[in-house]
Amino acid sequence: MRKRERENPCLICGHYHKYEEGEVCGICGHRMADTSERSSIQVGAFPSEILPDFLYLGSYDNASRSELLKAQGISRILNTVPSCQNLYRNSFLYHSLQDDKSLSFDDAIQFLEQCEREKARVLVHCMSGKSRSPAVVMSYLMKCKGWRLAQSYQWVKERRASVELTQVVSQQLQEYEQKIFGSNETTFPAETFSFGFAKNDAVPVPAFNTSTGPSIFDRPLDVPPQQFAFGAGQTVNQPNSGVGDVSMGGA
Template sequence: MRKREREHPCGVCAHYHKKEETCGVCGHRMCDAAVQQSSLQLSAFPSEILPGFLYLGSYDNSSRLSLLKIQGIFHILNTVPACQNLYKNTFTYHCLQDEQSIPFDDAVNFLEQCEKDRARVLVHCMSGKNRSPAVVVAYLMKSKGWRLGQSYQWVKERRPSVEINQALYQQLQDFERKIFGNIENNGPTFPVFSSSSVAPAFNFGFEKPNDGAALPAFGNAGTPSIFTSPTSEIPQQFTFGAANIRNNGAFPPC
């Protein structure tokens, strides 16, 4: 297998095959643009919430050792006690033990330490739709100073499959009240998003547009609204590729 093929596994099934060929492992094939677009939410790669730092995904995403290494992710926040930590000798894990409510402060403290250490971190639950997105929303509120509605919208646009249930959303409202002293009264108590308002979250392998604007700096509680600039804008200093991989730039064996 050529080096280029080893560096770029399939974005849907995570196996190594050319786009126009059928995967010899699982039989997957990119038949046409419509099938490719519908497969994006089932991607083997986690969703990038904050460039070069915060990723959101499922238990399946957390089990793909080679892909996590390729993305430079070596810290994992496991939000489900029943999910096994598969690679304790490779990754730094932090597990939330409460199966009912989520200890947001505990989770946020771990993520803030990862940010301080400039370490990429994956937050996951079983499906990547409920508990782990709630943790990411709580982190955005606490560390970036964004309100609940803004934080939820930011995560939803980058991972359209997010479906936080009513009970967890109520916990997020309580957490917002704890941080800001009140909750926003100018919006619905539970977010409703039309399909037209959600942008695709997956763009691995393609250059991200950038017209010069940057994301708010990490750790800045006075960050202006995220809606003052297009959400597709990414900091120019962010790069993705072999330079971000540990082990002296070596790729994991096939």
């Protein structure tokens, strides 16, 4: 390895690899995000707080900043990407998901429940913090808070705007919702949610907490939100709604 390379480690993972040239790190698997990923990755060193003093969501960049995590009181890390190395085993308690294709929601939730019982703050992360890790957080909200998928998505999206579920991950969440509740509660309006499809300027951005319906923030966290507004007056969780597919495609 040339001296120049030794003096210039990757600013994200700290290892020596040609990050700017797109080389994958041989130690932790870190790589430069492609153009579409970089456009939606949340800017900022701190992870997003999903549930106060307990559950945080972020990227591998966030997980690599140990001092900032300690400053937030985070002591445990749930790594949802097998190829991402757990960098600070002496400083944090790690739990890693082992399947890089299918998310093990029950495994992840078991770890998160343990963290909650022991009043430990935990970071859930993937590479960019926009698909795998948000999906795990949504699965936790469904299983442990009793919220449906649409409600869980809204809660997480409002706290981390860069969330953009892939089609594969969306499908896994739909299946998990059906496993928990016995059905998919609703179909997301196609004109409201793009979930990673090619952006269309004519498609409105979801309008959260508008005056068209009660906000989920008016309820305690342990009370499942019953009704709220999506987009232009669209309402989810209609009474007597039938079983439907949650249409959440992704790139």
